[in-house]
Every structure is written in C-alpha cells, then in structure tokens.
Amino acid sequence: MNFKYAHRMNGLNASEIRELLKITQQPEVISFAGGLPAPELFPIDEIKEANRLVLEEDGKSALQYSTTEGYDPLRKWAADRMNKMLGTSFDYENILITHGSQQALDLSGKVFLDEGDIVICESPTYLAAISAFRAYGCEFIEVPTDEDGMVISELEKILKTTERIKLIYVIPNFQNPTGRTWSIEKRKELSELAAKYNVIVIEDNPYGELRYEGEQLPSAKSFDKSGNVLCLGTFSKIFCPGYRIGWIAGEKEIIKKYVLVKQSTDLQCNTIAQRDIAKYLELYDIDKHIAEILKVYKKRRDLAIKTMEAEFPKEVTFTRPHGGLFMWVQLPENINARDVLEKCLERNVAFVPGGSFFPNGGKENNFRINYSNMPEDKIVEGIKCIGEVLGKFIRG
Amino acid sequence: MNFKYAHRMNGLNASEIRELLKITQQPEVISFAGGLPAPELFPIDEIKEANRLVLEEDGKSALQYSTTEGYDPLRKWAADRMNKMLGTSFDYENILITHGSQQALDLSGKVFLDEGDIVICESPTYLAAISAFRAYGCEFIEVPTDEDGMVISELEKILKTTERIKLIYVIPNFQNPTGRTWSIEKRKELSELAAKYNVIVIEDNPYGELRYEGEQLPSAKSFDKSGNVLCLGTFSKIFCPGYRIGWIAGEKEIIKKYVLVKQSTDLQCNTIAQRDIAKYLELYDIDKHIAEILKVYKKRRDLAIKTMEAEFPKEVTFTRPHGGLFMWVQLPENINARDVLEKCLERNVAFVPGGSFFPNGGKENNFRINYSNMPEDKIVEGIKCIGEVLGKFIRG
Structure with a gap:
C-alpha cells in the first residue's frame, strides 16, 4: 500500500542523536553523544520513599485523571524556583x-506557528527544537552567535526587514550544542527587541542550574515588560529525565492558550509523576542533590577540557563552558565531522556531528561532546581516541 | 500586548468536559460528567509494590531517558493482548x-493531516478526538450511525464522491458518547472499504475490555488486508488513567512514521510509568482486576438503566450499552440539553450536553451519562433529579 501521509512527513528524518543512542547502548561504546545525565546520581531511594508516601497518603487521586494545568504544588515550586534563580516574578x-x-x-509550535511563519534561532541550535517547530511548517533564520550570545545587531536587522517572524528561540545558559552563555546585556536587549517588534521569545533553560563557575544570571524574562518572553524549565537534568516532567512559564493569557492546546494533545501530564516529584521536593533538599551533581559534572568537564587540550590537534578549537553538559568542537573547514564519527565508531567512540544543529544546513566541520555521562577513565580513553582520529584527518 | 497566535487558535475552546470536571470536583456534586474510572478500584498496594521493585531492581534505567518506541516488555504485552482479545496478529x-x-x-493528526483534509467520523463522536484532529486544520464529515455502527452505504457514498479524505475515525466498542457497539459485519465492511479507497482507519478502543454481557468481538483490524487500519489502546480504563500510558498499533512502516513524529513531539513516554505497569502485569493478574471492575460497573449500569426507566419521562429515550462507561440520552427536538444541565447544576447534578460531540454542530437535544464513577445511592439520587428536571421541561 502507498499510504497517504501529511506533507510534513516528507523529509522528516530520525533524530541523529536518538539513532546514535541505540548504538551507544552497547556497553563497550564510549559515548559522548547523548545529553544523558549520570544515572549513578539519581536519588533512587528517596524517590522510592516519595512514591510510597504519595500512594499511601492519597493513592486514589494520584492515579486518577487530573487537571491539564498540572499539580498545583509543583506549579508553585516551579514559579518560586524561577523567581529565585532567574529573577522572574511568576506565581x-x-x-x-x-x-x-x-x-x-511542540506546544509552542502549535500555539504560534502557521505554515510559512519564521522562527529565528541561534546558529547552531538544539536539533530537537528544529524538528519540533518544523512540524508546523515554519522556516528558520539563523542568527550568528559569538561568545556571549546572538549578535544583537544582526538579530535586529532581521527583525526590521523580515515579515512573518513569529518566534525567537534561544538557550541563554550553557547552550546546546555550544555550551555558550549569553551576557546580561544581550538578555536585556533581546527582551527589548521582543517588545519593540512584538515577537514571542522562547527562552529554553534545561541546563541553567548546572553552573560550575561564575554567578547565576537573570533570565531574559526578568527584563520583559511586554509579556513576550516565555520560559521553559525541566526536571530532566537536576532530578531525572525518565519522569518526563517540565514546564512552561509566561503571561497567564498565553498560558491559557497553551492549556487549551495541551488538552487536545494529551489531556494532562502523568498525575503520579507530578505528585512523586512534588513529594520529593517536600521531603528532601534538592539543592543538596544538585550540589552533588555539580561536583561530579565539574570534575568531568575539567578532565574533558584538560584531555582535549593535550590530545586534540592544534587546528581544532573548542568551547570551555561554565556549566551544562556540552562542548562544541570546531574542525578545519575541509573536514566533515560525519567522516570523523565513522572512524571513531569503528573504535567504539561516539559523539554527535554538528551538521544537524544548523536548521538550514551546510556546516559539517564541527561536533558536540557530552561529558556528563561517562566515568573519568572512559573520558580520557575516548577523547584520546578522537584526538588520534582527528590527527590522521588533519595530518593524513 | 496583542500576541500573534497561529490561526488554529481561533475558535479553539476549552473542552466542555474538562471545564465541567472542575465544577464537579466539589464533593457535594453528583457527577455523571467525566469518563472517570472509579478510584476505589485502583490497585494501589500492588502499584506501590511494583514501583518498589522497579526502583530496587533497575532504578538507574527506570529513571533515565529511554527509546521513543517504548519499553519492549510493555509493547509485547500490548501486542499479545490485542491478539488475544481482538483477533489481530501484532508483534x-x-x-x-x-x-x-x-x-x-494527536500524533495521527500530525502524521496524516494537511490543512483542508477530511476526517470521517461517527455522528456523534468523541469530542477530544474532534479537537485533536481539528488542530491540523481538517474538516469533518459525520456519518449517520444506527444501533450497530456507521451506516456503511452512507460511508461508501461519501468515500466515492469526496476528495481529500485522509482518516476514518471510529470507536467500535461501547462508543463514546453513545455506548453503541458495531456488528462484526460492519467491522469487516469498514476494513474492506479502507482497502478499496486506500483510506486510513483509526480504530479507537478505550472501553473494549469493559464488557458486561455478550461476547468479545474481533476488531476491524482483524479483517484488514491492506494495512490501512490502526488500533489504539490504553491502560486508563482497565488499570488507572493517572499514568497516561496508551499505545497505537499498526503496520511497521506506519508505526515508524509515528515514532519520528513522537520524537520531535515529546521524545518518549515516562520511563518509570512504563516499567511500573510492566512490573504490575508481570506480578499480578490483570484479568482478575478487570473482573472486579466489571462487577462494580455492571451493577452501576444496571442501576442507572433501571432508574432512568422509572424516572425519565417517556418522551426521553436512551441507549442500553453492553459495556463501557456511557449512555446516550435523546430528548424531544425542542429541548436543549444545555438548558437542562443549567437547571441540574443548580441542584448539584452534572452531565455532558451532547452538542459538542457533533463536529459540525447543530444537535443540542441529547446528553451523555457516565455511570462508572458514582456510588449507587448517588446514581439513584442524581438520576431522579435529572428525571424531575426533564419532566418540568417536557410537561412545563
């Protein structure tokens, strides 16, 4: 049969990362590919206790349908947390x-994007954001970024001269894939441009709490007077990703639209997952837990940087992020990271080639390294291996 | 600010049911509104034990990211279950x-629907399916239904004369909202028409296991030779809805497309929820659990029918379903069920007016009764009350 799919299905490809992840599940593979948190840090016993109490205290409600908006104590925690960490004023x-x-x-695409609308993003940007938005038929304009975020003059030039811009998508803290962080000034300027041109900003922040040095910075939202900035948050990196619980924060008028759209998309999030997390937050000190994560990840980052400095050819440059999970490696222009990956996979080492982080394509001489999920001996072994392969590509 | 939403947001309204559910959360309200399972039947202790074992045996994997396709033992259970109950041959x-x-x-809409495509459905049909598909800009054609399913000659007339039909959406077992069940013949004919006209059928089946009398019937899928039929299933009504775990089954080629779309929509379902349910299914006898549910719901259905026969005016007719959660009440043409609801809410009794179950509108003289979620004394009290209100509307 020749099944008649929607047009959006043409050219939709499997996420390179999730396909790679299947290979990297083999225990002999040293993987710098996924963005996986270190599972040895999951608070398993505490979660077991939280679940036990949730089911004992109010199992009937915990297993029943609940409101689309989410579990109120968890919504309150998310609001308070953002206010404390990011300078917002949510309830x-x-x-x-x-x-x-x-x-x-995905819901942002559904709420805001018509076919042919434009999404502005950093270049490069998170690849699953590209595919989430693309499902709604949008086009992308990539804005060049430097060490402290989007080049704001370029952004304004685009905003001034382009019609049908609906969203600006940014990850200001320890960006995926580059690991870069926006300066306070650029956050403020972004927020002002969003107001001036009446464009929605999606401020994604999965890694903000994973800061190994320097001070927490206020979010673009904290400078937002127009209501155009929406913030995302998640428990995936500070707690565990298996629960699939995150949030979006913004003006109540806009959040009401998201609620409508979520109703018809999947009714609501898992009731018991929300209650388990809320109970964990009530019983235990998540800051203490995050401090433990930071200690381990910082050590791994330091080791990855040190090993790359020693083992990578001088022609290869890379970012030195102050937090998060990722480093971005830049190769000489004539080297395609997909070829490098192929050689590394032969030696059981994996990373993600950078090409798919550019929605409009064309840049293959870079790749992303995740350092959070491998023990230290594997980090050294794996990076040495990549260094050797890179050496052969560069010096033949 | 005048935020610029997507066109699909125009005319998107809150689900009448989920808004009603907020009212009906007050304990004094007798609610026949939602499709809520009875929470006193949730196997709370067994779930607690399953969760404890999952976290003890393999907590690291249970809390980590996992594949988009889902947890393999749970996929296998779903395939085996459908093969046993519905005559399919899935792996x-x-x-x-x-x-x-x-x-x-939602994913079906994303995989198959372009703006302006047509979805064929029963008249009336599940209202949250209407809103899920409508988000992708489709139009609806309603096919008249009689006691044993769609009028097949009408369906073929539409298939023969209409372009851009992409989906046929049906609920053959104890349909929502009518409670009606399709005959075997009609299931077979539907499957043949799907092949003849190369149209995808979405065979939804949330209530199929809740049969209080008669024999299980084979699914339309069991007659499908073309691969055009897809089947949905869920743990919401036979286990508990709070987990938000269901499935879609179909040709591998089509399921691969769904996987791609789910990747960019939300990566994957809750890992630990899938493991908890799989562990429950491994440790306990779900058939025994379902038998307990059936005993309680059958009693409630019988009581609801008996009370409606005694208390509703003769001008009012209603279905007598062999299973599921819902009955459908038909009023004289001049009576609007929304007005009846208003009067009933004054007396703390709720149900869902039928109008929103018709995607093209125009039929307000009917409503849906859910009988699964109220204890027996409340069923009698609530239905008596509706009967009195109806009496006043009819006899003034």
Whole structure:
C-alpha cells in the first residue's frame, strides 16, 4: 500500500542523536553523544520513599485523571524556583506542567506557528527544537552567535526587514550544542527587541542550574515588560529525565492558550509523576542533590577540557563552558565531522556531528561532546581516541 | 500586548468536559460528567509494590531517558493482548507506546493531516478526538450511525464522491458518547472499504475490555488486508488513567512514521510509568482486576438503566450499552440539553450536553451519562433529579 501521509512527513528524518543512542547502548561504546545525565546520581531511594508516601497518603487521586494545568504544588515550586534563580516574578498560574521541555517546544509550535511563519534561532541550535517547530511548517533564520550570545545587531536587522517572524528561540545558559552563555546585556536587549517588534521569545533553560563557575544570571524574562518572553524549565537534568516532567512559564493569557492546546494533545501530564516529584521536593533538599551533581559534572568537564587540550590537534578549537553538559568542537573547514564519527565508531567512540544543529544546513566541520555521562577513565580513553582520529584527518 | 497566535487558535475552546470536571470536583456534586474510572478500584498496594521493585531492581534505567518506541516488555504485552482479545496478529514492533490514547489521536493528526483534509467520523463522536484532529486544520464529515455502527452505504457514498479524505475515525466498542457497539459485519465492511479507497482507519478502543454481557468481538483490524487500519489502546480504563500510558498499533512502516513524529513531539513516554505497569502485569493478574471492575460497573449500569426507566419521562429515550462507561440520552427536538444541565447544576447534578460531540454542530437535544464513577445511592439520587428536571421541561 502507498499510504497517504501529511506533507510534513516528507523529509522528516530520525533524530541523529536518538539513532546514535541505540548504538551507544552497547556497553563497550564510549559515548559522548547523548545529553544523558549520570544515572549513578539519581536519588533512587528517596524517590522510592516519595512514591510510597504519595500512594499511601492519597493513592486514589494520584492515579486518577487530573487537571491539564498540572499539580498545583509543583506549579508553585516551579514559579518560586524561577523567581529565585532567574529573577522572574511568576506565581503558579503562570505555569503549565509539560511532558518534558520537548513538549513545551511542540506546544509552542502549535500555539504560534502557521505554515510559512519564521522562527529565528541561534546558529547552531538544539536539533530537537528544529524538528519540533518544523512540524508546523515554519522556516528558520539563523542568527550568528559569538561568545556571549546572538549578535544583537544582526538579530535586529532581521527583525526590521523580515515579515512573518513569529518566534525567537534561544538557550541563554550553557547552550546546546555550544555550551555558550549569553551576557546580561544581550538578555536585556533581546527582551527589548521582543517588545519593540512584538515577537514571542522562547527562552529554553534545561541546563541553567548546572553552573560550575561564575554567578547565576537573570533570565531574559526578568527584563520583559511586554509579556513576550516565555520560559521553559525541566526536571530532566537536576532530578531525572525518565519522569518526563517540565514546564512552561509566561503571561497567564498565553498560558491559557497553551492549556487549551495541551488538552487536545494529551489531556494532562502523568498525575503520579507530578505528585512523586512534588513529594520529593517536600521531603528532601534538592539543592543538596544538585550540589552533588555539580561536583561530579565539574570534575568531568575539567578532565574533558584538560584531555582535549593535550590530545586534540592544534587546528581544532573548542568551547570551555561554565556549566551544562556540552562542548562544541570546531574542525578545519575541509573536514566533515560525519567522516570523523565513522572512524571513531569503528573504535567504539561516539559523539554527535554538528551538521544537524544548523536548521538550514551546510556546516559539517564541527561536533558536540557530552561529558556528563561517562566515568573519568572512559573520558580520557575516548577523547584520546578522537584526538588520534582527528590527527590522521588533519595530518593524513 | 496583542500576541500573534497561529490561526488554529481561533475558535479553539476549552473542552466542555474538562471545564465541567472542575465544577464537579466539589464533593457535594453528583457527577455523571467525566469518563472517570472509579478510584476505589485502583490497585494501589500492588502499584506501590511494583514501583518498589522497579526502583530496587533497575532504578538507574527506570529513571533515565529511554527509546521513543517504548519499553519492549510493555509493547509485547500490548501486542499479545490485542491478539488475544481482538483477533489481530501484532508483534511488539507494531506498537508505539503513547501518552494515553489522546496522544495517539494527536500524533495521527500530525502524521496524516494537511490543512483542508477530511476526517470521517461517527455522528456523534468523541469530542477530544474532534479537537485533536481539528488542530491540523481538517474538516469533518459525520456519518449517520444506527444501533450497530456507521451506516456503511452512507460511508461508501461519501468515500466515492469526496476528495481529500485522509482518516476514518471510529470507536467500535461501547462508543463514546453513545455506548453503541458495531456488528462484526460492519467491522469487516469498514476494513474492506479502507482497502478499496486506500483510506486510513483509526480504530479507537478505550472501553473494549469493559464488557458486561455478550461476547468479545474481533476488531476491524482483524479483517484488514491492506494495512490501512490502526488500533489504539490504553491502560486508563482497565488499570488507572493517572499514568497516561496508551499505545497505537499498526503496520511497521506506519508505526515508524509515528515514532519520528513522537520524537520531535515529546521524545518518549515516562520511563518509570512504563516499567511500573510492566512490573504490575508481570506480578499480578490483570484479568482478575478487570473482573472486579466489571462487577462494580455492571451493577452501576444496571442501576442507572433501571432508574432512568422509572424516572425519565417517556418522551426521553436512551441507549442500553453492553459495556463501557456511557449512555446516550435523546430528548424531544425542542429541548436543549444545555438548558437542562443549567437547571441540574443548580441542584448539584452534572452531565455532558451532547452538542459538542457533533463536529459540525447543530444537535443540542441529547446528553451523555457516565455511570462508572458514582456510588449507587448517588446514581439513584442524581438520576431522579435529572428525571424531575426533564419532566418540568417536557410537561412545563
């Protein structure tokens, strides 16, 4: 049979990362590919206790349908947390609980994008955001980024001269894939441009709490007077990703639209997952838990940087992020990272080639390294291997 | 600010049911509104034990990211269950785990519908399917239904004369909202028409296991030779809805497309929810659990029918379903069920007016009764009250 799919299905490809992840599940593979948190840090016993109490205290409600908006104590925690960490002023009604940040991206596409609309993004940007938005038929304009975020003059030039811009998508903290962080000034300027040109900003923030040095910075939202900035958050990196619980925060008027759209998309998030997390947050000190994560990840980042400095050819440059999970490696222009990956996979080492992080394509001489999910000996072994392969590509 | 939403947001309204559910959460309200399972039947202790074991045996994997397709043992269970109950021949690769059946509807829209495409449905049909598909800009054609399903000659007339038909959406077992069940012949004919006209059928089946009398019937899929029929399933009504775990089953080629779309929509379903349910199914006898549910619901259905026969005016007719959660009440043409609801709400009794179950509108003289979620004394009290209100509307 020749089944008649929607046009959006043409050219829709499997996420390179999720396909790679299947290969990297083999235990002999040293993987710098996924964005996987280190599972040895999951608070398993505490979660077991939280679940036990949730089911004992109010199992009937915990297993029943619940409101689309989400579990109120969890919405309140998310609002308070953002206010504390990011300088916002949300209350619980500003929050919709979502099925991970990824669903918040999908719902953003559904709420805002018509076919032919334009999404502005960093170049490069998170590849699953590209595919989430693309499902709604949009086009992308990539804005060049430097060490402290989008080049704002370029952004304004585009905003001034282009019609049908609906969204600006940014990850200001420890960006995926580059690991870069926006300066306060650029956050402020972004927020002002969003107001001036009446464009919605989606401020994604999965890694903001994973800061290994320097000070927490206020979000673009904290400078937002027009209501155009929406913030995403998630428990995936500070707690565990298996629960698929995140949130979107914004003006109540806009959040109400998201609620309508979520109703018809999947009714609501998992009731018991929301209650388990809320109970964990009530019983335990998540800051203490995050501090433990930071200690381990910082050590891994330091080791990855040190090993790359020693083992990578001088022609290869890379970012040195102050937090998050990723480093971005830049190769000489004539080298295609997909070829490098092929050689590395032969030696059981994996990373993600950079090409698919550019929605409009054409840039293959870079790749992304995740350092959070491998023990230290594997980090050294794997990076040495990549260094050797790169050496052969460069010096033949 | 005048935020610029997508066109699909125009005219998108809150689900009448989910808004009503907020009212009916007050304990004094007797609600026949939602499709809520009875929470006193949730196997709380067994779930607690399953969760404890899942976290003890393999907590790291249970809390980590996992594949988009879903947890293989759960996919296998779903395939085996459908083969046993519905006469299909699936294996685990025919199954994608979804965030409830509702997400399977949303993904179906995303995989198949372009703006202006047509969805054929029963008249009336499940209202959240209407809103899920409508988000992709489709139009609806309603096919008249009689006691044993769609009028097949009418369906073929439409298929023969209409372009751009992409989906036929049906609920052959104890349909929502009417409670009606399709005959075997009509299932077979539907499957043949799907092949003849190369149209996808979405065979939704949330209530099929809740049969209080008569024999299980084979699904339309069991007669499908072309691969055009897709089946939905869910744990919401036979286990508990709070987990938000369901599935879609179909040809592997089609399921692969769904997997791609789910990747960019929300990456994957809750890992630990899938493992908890799989562990429950491994440890306990779900058939025994379902038998307990059936005993309680059958009693409630019988009582609801008996009370309606005694208390409703003769001018009012209603279905007598052999299973599921819903009955459909037909009023004289001049009576609007929304007015009846208003009077009933004054007396703290709720149900769902039927108008929104017709995608093209225009039929307000009917409503839906759910009988699964109220204890027996409340069923009698609530139906008596509706009967009195109806009496006043009819006899003044």
